[in-house]
Amino acid sequence: xxxxxxxxxxxxxxxxxxxxxxxxxxxxxxxxxxxxxxxxxxxxxxxxxxxxxxxxxxxxxxxxxxxxxxxxxxxxxxxxxxxxxxxxxxxxxxxxxxxxxxxxxxxxxxxxxxxxxxxxxxxxxxxxxxxxxxxxxxxxxxxxxxxxxxxxxxxxxxxxxxxxxxxxxxxxxxxxxxxxxxxxxxxxxxxxxxxxxxxxxxxxxxxxxxxxxxxxxxxxxxxxxxxxxxxxxxxxxxxxxxxxxxxxxxxxxxxxxxxxxxxxxxxxxxxxxxxxxxxxxxxxxxxxxxxxxxxxxxxxxxxxxxxxxxxxxxxxxxxxxxxxxxxxxxxxxxxxxxxxxxxxxxxxxxxxxxxxxxxxxxxxxxxxxxxxxxxxxxxxxxxxxxxxxxxxxxxxxxxxxxxxxxxxxxxxxxxxxxxxxxxxxxxxxxxxxxxxxxxxxxxxxxxxxxxxxxxxxxxxxxxxxxxxxxxxxxxxxxxxxxxxxxxxxxxxxxxxxxxxxxxxxxxxxxxxxxxxxxxx
Numbered sequence: 001x002x003x004x005x006x007x008x009x010x011x012x013x014x015x016x017x018x019x020x021x022x023x024x025x026x027x028x029x030x031x032x033x034x035x036x037x038x039x040x041x042x043x044x045x046x047x048x049x050x051x052x053x054x055x056x057x058x059x060x061x062x063x064x065x066x067x068x069x070x071x072x073x074x075x076x077x078x079x080x081x082x083x084x085x086x087x088x089x090x091x092x093x094x095x096x097x098x099x100x101x102x103x104x105x106x107x108x109x110x111x112x113x114x115x116x117x118x119x120x121x122x123x124x125x126x127x128x129x130x131x132x133x134x135x136x137x138x139x140x141x142x143x144x145x146x147x148x149x150x151x152x153x154x155x156x157x158x159x160x161x162x163x164x165x166x167x168x169x170x171x172x173x174x175x176x177x178x179x180x181x182x183x184x185x186x187x188x189x190x191x192x193x194x195x196x197x198x199x200x201x202x203x204x205x206x207x208x209x210x211x212x213x214x215x216x217x218x219x220x221x222x223x224x225x226x227x228x229x230x231x232x233x234x235x236x237x238x239x240x241x242x243x244x245x246x247x248x249x250x251x252x253x254x255x256x257x258x259x260x261x262x263x264x265x266x267x268x269x270x271x272x273x274x275x276x277x278x279x280x281x282x283x284x285x286x287x288x289x290x291x292x293x294x295x296x297x298x299x300x301x302x303x304x305x306x307x308x309x310x311x312x313x314x315x316x317x318x319x320x321x322x323x324x325x326x327x328x329x330x331x332x333x334x335x336x337x338x339x340x341x342x343x344x345x346x347x348x349x350x351x352x353x354x355x356x357x358x359x360x361x362x363x364x365x366x367x368x369x370x371x372x373x374x375x376x377x378x379x380x381x382x383x384x385x386x387x388x389x390x391x392x393x394x395x396x397x398x399x400x401x402x403x404x405x406x407x408x409x410x411x412x413x414x415x416x417x418x419x420x421x422x423x424x425x426x427x428x429x430x431x432x433x434x435x436x437x438x439x440x441x442x443x444x445x446x447x448x449x450x451x452x453x454x455x456x457x458x459x460x461x462x463x464x465x466x467x468x469x470x471x472x473x474x475x476x477x478x479x480x481x482x483x484x485x486x487x488x489x490x491x492x493x494x495x496x497x498x499x500x501x502x503x504x505x506x507x508x509x510x511x512x513x514x515x516x517x518x519x520x
Contacts, residue, residue, distance in 0.1 A: 044383075046416060048310075056146070093141065096143075099149065103127035118159065127143075135481075136481060138454065148215075154178060164191065170185075189252070193253060201260050210269070212297070247298060265417055270299040272317070273324060274291055276288065303342045306342060308342050318359070319361075320361065354399060365402060368402070369403045413476075433517065443489075444487050460477045461499075493519060500514055501514045
């Protein structure tokens, strides 16, 4: 991390020396670079701005099974349009919702949510398309997996004949009208990891993401008694053994991702309550469902042990809610993440804003924007992910529009994982020209070196503004998908504005800025 002196130098960086005095790459992980000014009013230069796109039961995409290839593609491109309009920089797309696949998997059948028939080839490679089009927009693609859910219905005979659950019926547990893989069988744990790593190793994916489902319940009604009898020796009770099994999944996934593709971000979005303070003095001041006990997910432990790159707790409650107050959970999670190197992003309940049946507080148009305002007081919070895409589009009460207006006034670089911050930054680009055109100021940006970066970050300093500061996100006016030669128009640019451009790689390392050019 950078020292206070380094941050002071950055704050005083003058326009005349901005391109050469201090490389942006050296500032990539400093608090000032990451979070703006201490008063919280300067928008952060780096921030997770994500949106979940759920495929299970066709929640978001595809909107229904059996659409044509062109219809599926058009729908996904519309979701990217929406994300860009809201100034988001990442999507979390569910590509393995029920032990199936949105790619030609070597392990599991095609998902029924594509064609309506499990195992039926959709006629193209959806995952290849999703990744390519997301990157074309300069956005990050996080592959969202559900590790153990096998089916949303309870009959194994309805699975595809070649489904692993049909070949290994002893792997399957039926509970609550659904089918699950048994997390207590070592072969199952290895298999689901193999199935997910198949996508990670074959595609240019930016992140591997789990949701909050592990064991579905803390009762013996989920019948894993045979596995417990075989593998549970030495554990004080069933719950401790189950928790150990989930711990192994999390720890082993980290090891496999780091070994195969260390540039991939690995994280989980658990339920927002680890344990209540009444149960455990280390818990939060809440009275809701506890992931540690109910789902056998030691979410706090994973962070404190450094088994994740990030955690994105689903804090799906309003400010002041009696049993689970957003305003109490944010400082609690901030304390858990503090000093661990694990990034903290917040899962936000867009689906509750203005929705029928919700309490009156969710009918206040400012509820969600107040969440992000509160987050400013907790520098550990590095951004938000919105559930889900349909609700971001619906924008009931104008809640998401208000968030964008209040908090997403400028683009934001994606988060940079601390473990990757010291890697090789991209080469400094050349800003060849900056000239007035009818629509604003047109920049001609040229990539240097043999590797094309992922994005160009464009900074504008207006003549009357005096010294410029690259850590002040108000000076970041564009994140442009990179190419060898790129022309980009800043509609707000005018005569006298001075521009600098930095290259950004796929993990969000940033180069030194180009020489400046002033629009004449």
